[in-house]
Amino acid sequence: MIRFTLLAASLLATAAAAQPIPKDADSGPVQAASTAGAGPFKAVVSAANPMASEAGLSILKQGGSAADAAIATMLALTVVEPQSSGIGGGGFIVYQPAKGALGTIDGRETAPGVASPKQFLDEAGKPMPFMKAATGGRSVGVPGNVALAAEAHKRWGKLPWAKLFEPAIRLAEGFAISPTMARFIAFGQDSLKVAGPEGRALYYDKDGAPLPAGTIFRNDKLAATLRTIAAQGPDAFYKGPIAQGIVQTVSSAEANPTAMTLADVAAYQAKVREPVCGTYRQYKVCGMGPPSSGGTGVLAMLKQLERFDIAGLGKDNPVSWHLFAESQRLAYADREKWIGDPGFVAVPTKGLADPAYLTARSGLINAGTRMAKAAAGMPAGAPMARVTAADNEVAGTTNFAVADTAGNITTWTSTVEKSFGSGLVSNGFVLNNELTDFNFAPEDQGVLTANHVQPGKRPRSAMSPTIVYDAKGQPILAIGAAGGVTIIAQVTKAIIGVLDWGLPVEQAIALPQLIAIGDRLSVEKGTFLETMIPALTAMGHQPVATALPLKLNGVQRVAGGWRGGADARGEGRPAGY
Known part of the structure; x- marks a missing residue:
């Protein structure tokens, strides 16, 4: 398999050894004519997997809001794109209702109570190699996506909670593994086979060979998990058997077992944050705050x-x-x-x-x-005692964007961090390695970094779900990306492509x-x-x-409705009606 050094390490020059990723998986050369876009539609979903786009679209066709469709898309991606995101990870959502104020919700994972600033230092006090730190229990944060979904549904949902789980449950009962997912399964052996038994049993055959593309894949444990959360609500994830499964998996991991507790999981809360907004030329641009x-x-x-x-x-x-x-x-x-x-x-x-x-x-x-x-500059309100420290955020993640017929629009970036996260699987879903987004070295010359590990703390993220408005205040673009630290630049490039160079969203995404x-x-x-x-x-x-780890998805307001754009470097496609 062709591999290349992950951009996060080569650019940031961190002490941690970086995780390579398959060159031909979610990134690779793309020509200007290679685009994945469609429209105009009355309503549209753009996700990094066409089955997930269709899952969200099915909810829109039943009268669901953009929030409902986004939740269904996130759940479907848990099944069909487990290497990138899911209910075992976290994310951020930016949501503009047709009437009312812009809202943003923080579903970033939190460090358990046992975490410490020296979490990722070895016995000699040096930063651990990245893959050693990321694989197994030490890197797992308390997942936030289910709580995020519940908060979004409470604020902007229209259909019953349980209805949103139906497409993902059907997929978990059987779908054909895509070429992209198959490449990641083959690539993920360094973590999936090392971290714990459930991942080995799920993604490899009885002889230990990775499941190939085209295999009809059933995830019965995940289907059962989704049915439970659908029937009992989000508390079923954070309390009871599912939470016990997370704690047991992290605590008994074959690599880096760590004493996460039921109290850690039960205490998780999604945070409603103030959006960060500003202007660019005649446009208004809004995204997620810290x-x-x-x-x-x-x-x-x-x-x-x-x-x-x-x-x-x-x-x-x-x-x-x-x-x-x-x-x-x-x-x-x-x-x-x-x-x-x-x-x-x-x-x-x-x-x-x-x-x-x-x-x-x-x-x-x-x-x-x-x-x-x-x-770095010295912005107003900046504390004087602060040092610069790069983190180890690696290429992974997914983004999806939705616009519905009522005029609601959203973009949600979701992640388990690196490919298949920690390598741990519990109750059918992949557990994140999000804690390796903290700084491995917690201080420099005696001064703590802003992003050092602490119990209950959320690691810094590059995830950049963004909504752009025209001069009349009408939302015209919702976009986001995957790819670790490159995400911010990817999203900015696409916005420039649309606003300055007049490109439709899929061509702006396809820009190099x-x-x-x-x-x-x-x-x-x-x-x-x-x-x-x-x-x-x-x-x-x-x-x-x-080669760079690139993957964007977005929706754009055009004459006659909405246009969806997906990154042709991957397998994503928009779906609308």
């Missing part, structure tokens, strides 16, 4: 580019991509220093989103040459990707960006062409 770094990160990248004529330069001009790279470097520097769980550390969210601050940061960007060093963090710059191999390497080099960059 512990996500997506809302501030996307807004920073855009606002720092606002004074440049990105539309006039165009997508085929190396200067456009140089400017984008420089804006990324500044935004990622702020992310690494300032963002953490606001329940535990002071986060200068308002300062990071302040137009005056971002205008000043933009002044550091030169249209012709690369800045020598892109350092450039990632710039610190002193490193990567361009997507096999795309027109590779031909710009000499021009970018002349401006002072040292670009490297590489």
